[in-house]
Amino acid sequence: METKIIDTIPLKVDFEALCQSLRIRPDTERAAELKQLVEQAELIARPKAMYRLGFIEEKGEDYIVVDGLPFKSRILRVNVGETQRVFFFIATCGEELDSWSSSRPSMILRYYADVIQEIALRQVSEALAADIEANYRPGQTAMMTPGSLDDFPLSEQMGVFAMLGDPRTSIGVDLNDSYLMKPMKSVAGVMFSTQFDFESCQLCPREVCQNRRSPYQPELLTERYVAH
Numbered sequence: 076m077e078t079k080i081i082d083t084i085p086l087k088v089d090f091e092a093l094c095q096s097l098r099i100r101p102d103t104e105r106a107a108e109l110k111q112l113v114e115q116a117e118l119i120a121r122p123k124a125m126y127r128l129g130f131i132e133e134k135g136e137d138y139i140v141v142d143g144l145p146f147k148s149r150i151l152r153v154n155v156g157e158t159q160r161v162f163f164f165i166a167t168c169g170e171e172l173d174s175w176s177s178s179r180p181s182m183i184l185r186y187y188a189d190v191i192q193e194i195a196l197r198q199v200s201e202a203l204a205a206d207i208e209a210n211y212r213p214g215q216t217a218m219m220t221p222g223s224l225d226d227f228p229l230s231e232q233m234g235v236f237a238m239l240g241d242p243r244t245s246i247g248v249d250l251n252d253s254y255l256m257k258p259m260k261s262v263a264g265v266m267f268s269t270q271f272d273f274e275s276c277q278l279c280p281r282e283v284c285q286n287r288r289s290p291y292q293p294e295l296l297t298e299r300y301v302a303h
């Protein structure tokens with residue numbers, strides 16, 4: 076199955092919103108520094124994404140097999156329900172922004188650059204979802220990323236990368252021996268049509284997390300995912 080690459084999304088930063096989120100007053104020297112960073116980043120950034128359609132060949136109690144490759148996760152198995160299609164994807168802020176960010180001369184500038192990398196990753200992830208919607212009309216979707224839950228461990232990144240061929244050459248994303256991606260501001264996983272409103276955060280008890288997208292619902296695990 077062919078992979079689709081998305082690499083023409085320009086980074087566009089809403090400077091006022093960024094100042095607000097970082098609590099920087101627009102008329103200060105700090106804001107002027109930030110403005111300069113944003114202008115550099117917008118010139119350098121090449122956020123990228125790739126995805127590929129896969130067909131589910133087998134479903135067990137706690138695994139699915141897609142195009143010959145098994146993925147072990149009870150939660151993924153339940154979430155895909157009756158659907159036969161899944162989309163493997165990787166999105167990244169891009170190597171260009173990553174090396175620019177790590178070479179900023181002070182800790183505070185590296186922190187701001189880090190936030191700009193997150194914006195780039197968010198924008199290319201939105202473009203990826205829009206492309207899947209335009210080409211395949213999956214309807215309501217959810218996604219799972221390896222490592223977000225014990226049930227779907229980080230080692231499953233290997234399967235996602237294997238499904239996508241050569242992400243290093245295609246979009247500059249490497250996977251190391253600990254299954255961590257470089258650039259770090261990258262996300263990989265599997266997206267699928269679903270009848271549930273699903274976020275991994277619903278099953279994650281972590282108390283302090285600035286990226287939480289949904290409240291923890293401890294009862295959901297037994298209600299939906301434990302086999303009766």
Ligand code: SF4
Nearest residue numbers: 275276279284286287
């Ligand atoms: S709450 Fe935070 S750590 Fe837990 S799944 Fe959501 S984003 Fe990840």
